[in-house]
Amino acid sequence: MISLGNRNAKHAVTDEELSAFADGQLPPHRARRVAAEIRAHPRFADRIYAYWRREAALWRALDPVFQESVPQIEAPRARRWPAAAALIVAALLVTGGALHMAGSGPAPARFADMVLQAYMQPARASGEVSGPRLFSGLGLQPLSQKQLKLAGREITEYRYHDAGSNRLALYEMDHHTAIQDGWFHVMSDKSVPLVRWQQGGKSYLLVGDMELAELTRTAMAMQQKMGSPRVAPEKTVPGPTGSPSSTPANGAPAPQGAGTARSTRPAPAGNNF
Amino acid sequence: MSFEQQICDQIPHLRRYATALCGDPGAADDLVQDCLERALRKRHLWRPSGRLRSWLFRMLYRLYINQRTSAPVRKEQPRADAGLDQTVAADQEDHVECQQALEALDQLPTEQRAALLLVALENPGYREAARILGVRVGTLRSRLSRARETLRQERDRPAVRRRTTALKRVK
Known part of the structure; x- marks a missing residue:
């Protein structure tokens, strides 16, 4: 007073x-x-x-x-903040991640390394890409479709050119990686950016000669095209290729490591919003 | 504008507020990331008719309060060098004033600091700010007033006294 x-x-x-x-x-x-x-x-x-x-x-x-602008991620152990921004972009269509039981596939990093090697190999354009992976409306020009066998795993490679003549490739594996969740995983510490996600019982990895944000947007659009997995909890719906897949419940806890390396500090208790 | 784009737009605001609250960029980044992750998980709870900014800031503030109460070991410790790593203008006088403002901010109780920073940095209306902080408008007004008076008196105090009180007594 x-x-x-x-x-x-x-x-x-x-x-x-x-x-x-x-x-x-x-x-x-x-x-x-x-x-x-x-x-x-x-x-x-x-x-x-x-x-x-x-x-x-x-x-x-x-x-x-x-x-401050969002700094680039230079290493996997870089600050969580830049990855948080990447996470937001990457998780635009987050399906509500929920950790499942561990799968039998390779570790995500291993899967990424394998496809990265394949991506670096020159591809012969055949213009043959089957229907479900044409992604009409995304402005992608199909170049080729190829079956690869990497570390004993069957992987399908789809190559495209986008409207800006940037090349990109989608890799599809008929197994989940060892860590299963419904999140986009952005891997910008590789020589080219990668986005990995799982959908309908399969693992996908998109690689491209473009900005991470642009690649992530494309990945999200592809995921949408292949079928939205956002359904009510407990329901089982056909995956994009027709195989049944249990969709994580919306609002389930975020997976550890989604998008970036997480610190190990405990999550704050209480207060649901 | 999509929900996600609106969230992206708020990131710099959230980050600035979190940095001001935590006084430590690392902790602030953790807080913002927690907030963003929670926002994505809880997006079904957001009503499009509501203001996303309020929703996010309220989430951030509650996470901050939860972290302070649920993890005593991480409780904020007044640091003599708080704010030293902040970038400020080269002008010396301006630098000193910014430095003093940050130091004085550390002396405030958490609730007062949160209220003052929210209003000063984000300039929401009192109703929105009260909603974010989960208090009544009257409580917000009271906290703001007390915080401002403390800062003002701190500024008016002679520098020597300020330094003396900053020293910790060791038995």
């Missing part, structure tokens, strides 16, 4: 009112009264100026954080 004598006096101005006045949050009739008091008592104006000045200093001190 600002000492103006009697608190109940008609012209009393409280600290709270001055603070609200500084924010422009007083009702008009009260704001007029406070403004009149400020004109009559310059120390009130000084006080409001001090508030503003202090907050302007805070603003200046913290504004660089706001202006």
